[in-house]
Amino acid sequence: MNDRFSKLGYVMNPLNRRADLRDQADALKNLRAQKHAGVLVFAGDQSILKREGEALEGLFASHEVSALGTVHATLFLGLHGERPIFAEEIEAEAAERLSTRDDFIVIDTRSIAVQGLLPEALIGPLAEAKALLHWHRKHQFCAACGAPSRVSSAGWKRVCDACTAEHFPRTDPVVIMLAIKGDKCLLGRQSRFLPGMYSCLAGFLEPGETIEAAVRRETLEEAGVRTGAVRYLASQPWPFPASLMIGCLAEALNDDVTIDHTELEDARFFTRDEVRLMLEGTHPEGLLAPQPMAIANAIMKSWALDGGEA
Ligand SMILES: [Zn+2]
Incomplete structure (x- = not known):
């Protein structure tokens, strides 16, 4: 890393x-x-x-x-x-x-x-505590029989005394990816983003799915872009409420975009130079990258500044 x-x-x-x-x-x-x-x-x-x-x-x-x-x-x-x-x-x-x-x-x-x-x-540790406490608040009752469950193992388990079921804290994996085609990359924005902010596409990994398959499915669903090679970069705990962001680069196979407007307000390809300006906050249209603490920012930098490839 x-x-x-x-x-x-x-x-x-x-x-x-x-x-x-x-x-x-x-x-x-x-x-x-x-x-x-x-x-x-x-x-x-x-x-x-x-x-x-x-x-x-x-x-x-x-x-x-x-x-x-x-x-x-x-x-x-x-x-x-x-x-x-x-x-x-x-x-x-x-x-x-x-x-x-x-x-x-x-x-x-x-x-x-x-x-x-x-x-x-x-x-x-703050993220560790926040995600774990959130899980306890939302899992007060046994998912198997509905009886109240109790905290066990110093917070790392809940136990149901009625049916003896044990419940363990969950982490929700999210793939977050930058699809790249030559000198361009695919970014999108949701309507809830700050005005002008574009970021990597992202979505929850589903049961029975590999990381690569989730990257390909989400990129196709949200932007109509097919992807080939997928390369894992790094991950980030994201305790809002209990995600693990799995950062990847993906090789885009087409660069015509079909936006799923239920998910995204806009999505398009940007040149490497444009992404650099967005990261610097000097883009002529005032377009912005996500804040530096977020993995999307580091993924964009690893491609635009470090020359990472899928
Ligand atoms: Zn139970």
């Missing part, structure tokens, strides 16, 4: 997850009780950060959390060196109450990464 991809938002995660500790209740209790244990705190979907003078701190000491709200779930994320890192969720209503305080800020995971509000080493 080259530098462009290793520095993307949520990619770097220095935690040793120590799955062997997840079912050792006493060991986890001792880890959480350690003075240097750190806890990421969420109220619903929002992160709570501490203000410390001009700086922001994302990790609370274990004993500080109960003063913020009622803890609904405790997840063990792993060890950062010797330091145990947990995530805890308090009631969603606490977000509003804490946002009026001068000593905290309440903010979403995306803004923390875009604005670089926390050290890089905490951004990956």
